[in-house]
Amino acid sequence: MSILLIIVIAIAVVLGVPDFRRQLVTRPVFKVFKRILPPMSVTEREAMEAGDVWWDAELFRGKPDWRQLHNYPKPGLNDEERAFLDNQVETVLAMLDDYSIVHEQKDLPQEVWDYLKKEGFFALIIPKAYGGREFSAIANSTIVSKIASRSLSAAVSVMVPNSLGPGELLMHYGTEDQKQRWLPTLADGRDVPCFALTGPEAGSDAGSIPDLGIVCKGEFEGKETLGIRLNWNKRYITLAPVATVLGLAFKLRDPEGLLGDKEDIGITCALIPTSHPGVETGRRHSPLSLAFMNGPTTGQDVFIPIDWIIGGPDYAGKGWRMLVECLSAGRGISLPALSAASGHLAARMTSAYAYVRRQFGLPIGRFEGIQEPMARIGAYAYSLEAHRRMTAGAIDLNMSPSVITAISKYHMTEMARKVVDDAMDIHAGKGIQLGPLNYLGNAYMGIPISITVEGANILTRNLMIFGQGATRCHPYVFAEMEAAANPDEEKGLQAFDGLLVKHVGYAVGNFSRALWQGLTGAKFNRAPVSGETGRYYRDLTRMSTGLAVVADMSMLVLGGDLKRREMISARLGDVLSHLYMASATLKRFEEDGHQVSDLPYVHYLLQYHLHAIGVAFDGFFDNFGHPILAATLKRIIFPWGIRYKAPKDDTAQKICSSMLVPGVLRERLSHLCYIGEGENDPTGLMESAFVAMYEAQALEKRLAKAQATGRLPKRIPFADLIEKGLEAEVISESEAAQLRKAERLRYHAIQVDSFSEMSAVPSSVVPFKEDAA
Structure with a gap:
């Protein structure tokens, strides 16, 4: 007992007396740290130092303050921005014929270019003092999303002047002479x-x-x-x-x-x-x-x-x-806006098509094989909009969150890719045949562009998200790196000593919390809300703590090799990313007034994100390269195993059922999807057919009941059935007219285009002129 006491006293003296600690502990650790510190180029260092940390830091450090998340203001449009969206944006949307733009003119019409310049679409971010609109990030994002639901070519043309480029660089760094020379002419469209x-x-x-x-x-x-x-x-x-x-x-x-x-x-x-x-x-x-x-x-x-x-x-x-x-504009505003638009478009049009298109006498949306991808579309559309709002909101707080915008760029474009793929699967031939009636084809072709620009997605996932997060979001690592890089070694050692003590305390605290939360299933973690979503906050806190533990051990054990272990880095980045996306979903649910009708979407998404976090952790443990340490970490964080499951079928079916009903929920899910007026617009036609058929469903049931009782014949074309029903007085003349209209719209809506000349075949097989348009 006396020997143990002596050991404890000795350790206390070494750690508690700064001079002893610095010589016996900190100096050796400092030398090792400098040796394992990953080499960093000038560009890497500048990238690491740029930008801000925000909610990502809370998630990375293991103790997210959920009340702080809910206290961030809900982003919204002011009166001027709302008026612009309701007037100028709606006007330009009505001017766009995306099929003609892409496959015939290969350019925006001149009147569209002129309107965009005259109305300040290229000056959304330029201050009013220089003739610009000076709109918020959420307004910029919303405008681009709305246009993208109509025409990606037009959206990209609007997006770029308001993203990374001369305008933004001049605003942040230009001399006053440069601003006076260029910003007014960029604002009014004289310069592009x-x-x-x-x-x-x-x-x-x-x-x-x-x-x-x-x-x-x-x-x-x-x-x-x-x-x-x-x-x-x-x-x-x-x-x-x-x-x-x-x-x-x-x-x-x-x-x-x-x-x-x-x-x-x-x-x-x-x-x-x-x-x-x-x-x-x-x-x-x-x-x-x-x-x-x-x-x-x-x-x-x-x-x-x-x-x-x-x-x-x-x-x-x-x-x-x-x-x-x-880069926050491109990664945090523009590309997320395009991705969210894909969600709005796919959710609105696929739900309508799944009701209008029939097989075996039923809307295809009633078949479970269709419900699985359609539920993904609905849930992902909800998530994309939540993610878009939260990230743009951060930028409107005068933040430049480099890690969060990298997460947004990668995961939102990948989620959009899946949404559009699922929509194409459900539309089948309707989505494949390009022409004026196809509202999906160009969106599908545009997905790889979002994937590759502003940093290819492979790079973003494997190097940037965790690579930056590990240093910028960690409370001590970046400061320790700066101390190690100090040319005055003694000053660097002194700074490192204080950081090391705090870092050790931080790591020990995370280890103990991770084990406790694992053993108890996070049941004693605090949640800022009660009800059905409370458990998700507790689980996310647990996974945040697990990430903090694993990140510390990865940097300690792998050191500079972590930079080259891209698959390991990517999995840890996935954990951080899914924590952020889950946070955005929960924040949207609260901001929208925790609507009961939204719960299936929230349950689906939180189960999806937690399951993805479990998969990422499992992949990390299996491939870490230090089996004993990996097994120990897994036992600490998941003492009873990784038990998160993918979303259940009944949750998916609830989502599908809600998407097949016109109303408030479907409108909120897809409110940025442009719906053209009249039957000559493909989106307007599909929406009109959907609403007409939904409103006529009671009449259809009446006819079906008459068939079942033998009052009307079975297995005859629906047009004939309407007339037979009228003759048998099952329906009235006005009801027959309503059914005829619904059937006419339905039949028109499911048609695809055909062409008599090869010159009308989509542009992918037409030689593209190399001169400027």
């Missing part, structure tokens, strides 16, 4: 912007771009001027064929020391008029079956003044940091 980053040799690895600028003196407007001589070759640049101003990212070198004593200055961004000598634009790519302007740009020996650098010469070499900090 594009931004060129990606090239043949560098996409996701922007640090390796070969495009080069050399600081030198040259002639500009007849005078010798300090400037940059540029050479570049870029591709996939949206709006490049029609742009009047080009934002350009390149590496800058200063071999003559004209700007200072640093030769390799780094990635820099400049703004160049496309009319400037040597700038080449105009050629077009053909992005699958869409018709938005996208093409290459090149330049050879292009001389520009030094003050064309965005932000002026002081921002030379700061381009990558600028780009990363502004």
